[in-house]
Amino acid sequence: MDILSGILQISLEQGLAYALVALGIVISFRILAFPDLTVDGSFVLGGAVVARMIVLGYQPLTGVVLAILIGFSAGCATGLLNTRLKINSLLAGILIMTILYSVNLRVMGRSNTPLLNYITVFTPFEQMEIRWLSVTLFFGGIVLASKFLADLFLHTQVGLAMRATGDNEQMIRTLGVNTDNMTVLGLGISNALVALSGALVAQHQGFADIGMGIGMIVAGLASIIIGETLLRARSVGMITFAAILGSCIYRLVITIGLWLGLAPTDLKMATGAMVILALGFPALKKGKEERIHLRGI
Amino acid sequence: MLFALCGFWNNMEEMLVLQNLRKIFNRNTIDEKAAIDGIGLGVSKGEFITVIGSNGAGKTTLLNLIAGTYPPDEGKIFIDGRELTLFPEYRRAKYLGRIFQNPLMGTASSMTIEENLSMAELRGKPRGLSWGVTKKGRERFRELLKTLELGLENRLRDRVSLLSGGQRQCLTLLMATLSLPKLLLLDEHTASLDPKTAEKVIDLTDRIVRENELTTIMITHNMNQAINFGDRMIMLHEGKIQFDIEGKEKKHLTVEEVVKRFGEKLEDETLLCKPVEG
Numbered sequence: 001m002d003i004l005s006g007i008l009q010i011s012l013e014q015g016l017a018y019a020l021v022a023l024g025i026v027i028s029f030r031i032l033a034f035p036d037l038t039v040d041g042s043f044v045l046g047g048a049v050v051a052r053m054i055v056l057g058y059q060p061l062t063g064v065v066l067a068i069l070i071g072f073s074a075g076c077a078t079g080l081l082n083t084r085l086k087i088n089s090l091l092a093g094i095l096i097m098t099i100l101y102s103v104n105l106r107v108m109g110r111s112n113t114p115l116l117n118y119i120t121v122f123t124p125f126e127q128m129e130i131r132w133l134s135v136t137l138f139f140g141g142i143v144l145a146s147k148f149l150a151d152l153f154l155h156t157q158v159g160l161a162m163r164a165t166g167d168n169e170q171m172i173r174t175l176g177v178n179t180d181n182m183t184v185l186g187l188g189i190s191n192a193l194v195a196l197s198g199a200l201v202a203q204h205q206g207f208a209d210i211g212m213g214i215g216m217i218v219a220g221l222a223s224i225i226i227g228e229t230l231l232r233a234r235s236v237g238m239i240t241f242a243a244i245l246g247s248c249i250y251r252l253v254i255t256i257g258l259w260l261g262l263a264p265t266d267l268k269m270a271t272g273a274m275v276i277l278a279l280g281f282p283a284l285k286k287g288k289e290e291r292i293h294l295r296g297i
Numbered sequence: 298m299l300f301a302l303c304g305f306w307n308n309m310e311e312m313l314v315l316q317n318l319r320k321i322f323n324r325n326t327i328d329e330k331a332a333i334d335g336i337g338l339g340v341s342k343g344e345f346i347t348v349i350g351s352n353g354a355g356k357t358t359l360l361n362l363i364a365g366t367y368p369p370d371e372g373k374i375f376i377d378g379r380e381l382t383l384f385p386e387y388r389r390a391k392y393l394g395r396i397f398q399n400p401l402m403g404t405a406s407s408m409t410i411e412e413n414l415s416m417a418e419l420r421g422k423p424r425g426l427s428w429g430v431t432k433k434g435r436e437r438f439r440e441l442l443k444t445l446e447l448g449l450e451n452r453l454r455d456r457v458s459l460l461s462g463g464q465r466q467c468l469t470l471l472m473a474t475l476s477l478p479k480l481l482l483l484d485e486h487t488a489s490l491d492p493k494t495a496e497k498v499i500d501l502t503d504r505i506v507r508e509n510e511l512t513t514i515m516i517t518h519n520m521n522q523a524i525n526f527g528d529r530m531i532m533l534h535e536g537k538i539q540f541d542i543e544g545k546e547k548k549h550l551t552v553e554e555v556v557k558r559f560g561e562k563l564e565d566e567t568l569l570c571k572p573v574e575g
Contacts, residue, residue, distance in 0.1 A: 155429050155430070157425055158424050158426060160412055161416065163412075164408065173386050173390075176387050
């Protein structure tokens, strides 16, 4: 019983911590239909920025805000490469991700910045008796707030135009929308969410590391696929909720896997296989079985 | 002097003026083709023009040039007296409504009927952070959708992907006319529909165009449509205007006559259309 509740606790906490990445990927992959690979870099960027700011003696919250803004710019950079310089979307993301590797090392000044001896946004929770519950509520609050803000935004005039950009670019352009700007803005928002997640995770785990973003996209995709397969989500609100639920279930699967003896080094392989199976399985089946239709994935 | 005169003239009479338009594809290659080869055209306010011509005659290229999908190699385009030859597509939106042959192209399928209509209502206008779909808009859409008699007024929150091709094309038509464009471009918008639905869509088109006195250019493969609708008919051939008929002459035109005069320049598909019954 203890083990079970332990597994559930860890999964929920981790799931919520990384849910913002899934939310970000929803906006790039699902809303804009833009396969944005910047994520692996912008996640670390968020952590690196906040770590450097904390080490420099700034308020952790200031660091988080700055991380969000810089993450936003990183996403815009990918968008600009794609829309202004006409670089293929996948390549644009890979280019910025690669550039961010150097940027992140520059920001931190080294490959790993420990934060255990510094005051972070989680320090107030240390003294609390119910530490797990308060941390989880903290993450949960931020995730739900982000979800509702994203939902609201996607129902505004600009939000509709952004969704239409991913759905039918030609049509919304003939309605007078500059779809290039929509792509840049959307990728900015997406990577701002990812950087926020990186900033929080770094403080939560007590260090920022240059390798902490590897496989972030695949994990986020796995979360989205799990969530949408379970919920058959169609509306915006359901799609964002599915991403959060998927993130928690994905972490649950991972935690159980580790508990059952899966080597941590094999984690990324297992995740990759999971995504391949989910996306490829319907194609292998005979008959007219419809593929889970996830735009952009 | 000439330019000023043109501008004056445009403002008075013409909604659309094309001056010596040329568009050449695959320039300097063995496949070089002048898709539009020196077209000059003036379209009066409220005029409804039908355009025919065989495949490759340049019909769609002409609409693409007007809509700004790509710029012309030579010539100028004026809409309502304003030159917008080099304006990108999205900046011409406030002047133009456009409907394509493929019903999937005019609507965003993952979004609801009311969301699609709301986006169309803001055509060419700045978009902000206020609600995309408003209560007032919803009421207005319900009334407008009733006129289609497709029962869509009760399905405002349905995703467009649930609609049939004909229903989608009717919705697109409604969207194109929601904030009235100065010029409506129809690119064989009934061609992929079954005959009955096509008839319904073309009748709706005619009604909307006439009610709102919209300046309209309609490309069609269907000779009957070209003859029975509109005030003026233009035939394109190899990037040039082959003939241009209006007024009384257009009214009394028959399919047989067009075939007799220009048969050799029309392709089989167009000729196969049966003459009007009755």
